[in-house]
Amino acid sequence: MTNLVSELREAIGTKSVLTSLEDRIAYSYDSTFEQDLPDVAVLPESTEEVAAVVRIAAEQGIPIIPRGMASGLAAASVPFGGGIVLSLTRMNRILEIDDANRTALVEAGIVTADLETAVRERGLFYPPDPSSNKQSTIGGNIACNAGGPRCLKYGVTGDYVMGLKVVLPDGQVLETGGKAIKNVVGYDLNALFVGSEGTLGVITEALLRLTSPPAFVRTARADFDALEDASRTVNAILDAGIVPATLEMMDETAISCIEEAMELGLPLDIEALLIIETDGSDDDAVAREIETAARICREYGARQVMVAATEAERGQLWRARRSVSPSLARKAPNKLGEDITVPRSAIPEAVRRIKAISAEYGLPVVVFGHAGDGNLHPNILFDKRVEAEWETVEQMVGEIFRVALDLGGTLSGEHGVGTLKKPYLEEAIGSVSLNTMHLIKGALDPQGIMNPGKVLD
Numbered sequence: 001m002t003n004l005v006s007e008l009r010e011a012i013g014t015k016s017v018l019t020s021l022e023d024r025i026a027y028s029y030d031s032t033f034e035q036d037l038p039d040v041a042v043l044p045e046s047t048e049e050v051a052a053v054v055r056i057a058a059e060q061g062i063p064i065i066p067r068g069m070a071s072g073l074a075a076a077s078v079p080f081g082g083g084i085v086l087s088l089t090r091m092n093r094i095l096e097i098d099d100a101n102r103t104a105l106v107e108a109g110i111v112t113a114d115l116e117t118a119v120r121e122r123g124l125f126y127p128p129d130p131s132s133n134k135q136s137t138i139g140g141n142i143a144c145n146a147g148g149p150r151c152l153k154y155g156v157t158g159d160y161v162m163g164l165k166v167v168l169p170d171g172q173v174l175e176t177g178g179k180a181i182k183n184v185v186g187y188d189l190n191a192l193f194v195g196s197e198g199t200l201g202v203i204t205e206a207l208l209r210l211t212s213p214p215a216f217v218r219t220a221r222a223d224f225d226a227l228e229d230a231s232r233t234v235n236a237i238l239d240a241g242i243v244p245a246t247l248e249m250m251d252e253t254a255i256s257c258i259e260e261a262m263e264l265g266l267p268l269d270i271e272a273l274l275i276i277e278t279d280g281s282d283d284d285a286v287a288r289e290i291e292t293a294a295r296i297c298r299e300y301g302a303r304q305v306m307v308a309a310t311e312a313e314r315g316q317l318w319r320a321r322r323s324v325s326p327s328l329a330r331k332a333p334n335k336l337g338e339d340i341t342v343p344r345s346a347i348p349e350a351v352r353r354i355k356a357i358s359a360e361y362g363l364p365v366v367v368f369g370h371a372g373d374g375n376l377h378p379n380i381l382f383d384k385r386v387e388a389e390w391e392t393v394e395q396m397v398g399e400i401f402r403v404a405l406d407l408g409g410t411l412s413g414e415h416g417v418g419t420l421k422k423p424y425l426e427e428a429i430g431s432v433s434l435n436t437m438h439l440i441k442g443a444l445d446p447q448g449i450m451n452p453g454k455v456l457d
């Protein structure tokens, strides 16, 4: 250990190598309930410093755990068994915004919302919008292929990655992609690192595609007596050729939690509500689309549909969706948020089966999510201080995953595998896919030092 710390200090400076117990605790967790102490945490300030740290780790065979802002929900940046936590948060600069080519070159530790703000000020738009945008980094978003409400129309983080700088597990620096929009030269190495959860290398820089911000936005809320109708409406809207920027759903438990906490005047006798947003560059077209969506909602059984007439009304409609997570805290001390995806048409069956699991195990489950993508966030509410409840939660999570797989969906739409979903990976992707992943991991990281135990055993 002494040898490791002194080598790290020599390579990147004493102030960037943290060894006190307090500091190690600060780098021991993510946003799950998992925690373990690293031997040391390092905060490099350049790709060269990252490479120096990785080379030391490789020579000594010590695990490296890349870390953004630890907002991850799969225990993917928790340093189980120790090792070096490598935090990217000091590498948070925007290196270039290229207006002509509509790209941003950033260091991986930049906070997502800071990038969004900076490009908006230049009249440009970075669409991926994880709800954690103020507490996650671009590197973490790429490593988890983060999504958000806008991804129905605009796609996920990976759709915006044009190039990467990555420190490989042996300390070499790999550069992928570039500003050329069309590029089919060799394997798509950008895609290899998107969603790799820190297991194949440390992303230090990203070249991101930008677009134009939508000039006009319209938002509506539709209340449904029957969840089934809300779900059929989602398909009907998309079948009508409308691609809303967002198409979010909340179930009755979510609605009652929000109402209890916020008193927004949401009806408590409905089974579901949808929040629909259309956007674009032509005000009339955007207005026509929201009106068509509203008409479809009514045709499919919405009890009432409200289309926001002003920005304030729009904000009010979104308040409900944004209040879901904070509202749950009033219901129970803890929540475990899952992230399954199912084919859109299977949403009602998925929700029905999740409710049955909730009834069987006796813990409430709130379901909300990105209905347009079939991406549901069942949140189990419980009290972790009660040991038996935690065991119940673990069983319920397994059952919820099986529901997703059984209905032709999968374990995660946004949060990744980490350690929490690893036991279900083979069931989800099959043994050939799993073996292919092992081959890739083994080729790039033969010593197994890069975020070991995450995604794969």
Ligand SMILES: Cc1cc2nc3c(=O)[nH]c(=O)nc-3n(C[C@H](O)[C@H](O)[C@H](O)COP(=O)(O)OP(=O)(O)OC[C@H]3O[C@@H](n4cnc5c(N)ncnc54)[C@H](O)[C@@H]3O)c2cc1C
Pocket: 030, 031, 065, 066, 067, 068, 069, 070, 071, 072, 073, 076, 077, 088, 108, 109, 129, 130, 131, 132, 135, 136, 137, 138, 139, 140, 141, 142, 143, 144, 145, 146, 147, 148, 149, 196, 197, 198, 199, 201, 202, 203, 204, 325, 414, 415, 451, 454
């Ligand atoms: C309140 C809340 C809301 C959330 N909402 C969403 C949402 O809407 N959509 C969504 O997709 N996710 C959401 N998340 C999950 C989380 O924010 C995302 O997974 C996010 O992308 C993680 O970014 P991070 O910087 O915090 O990464 P961390 O949590 O620090 O790390 C996550 C993973 O990425 C790896 N990693 C981080 N940086 C790098 C790097 N530079 N190079 C290589 N690997 C790296 C880590 O090793 C780990 O495997 C939410 C989380 C919270 C707490």
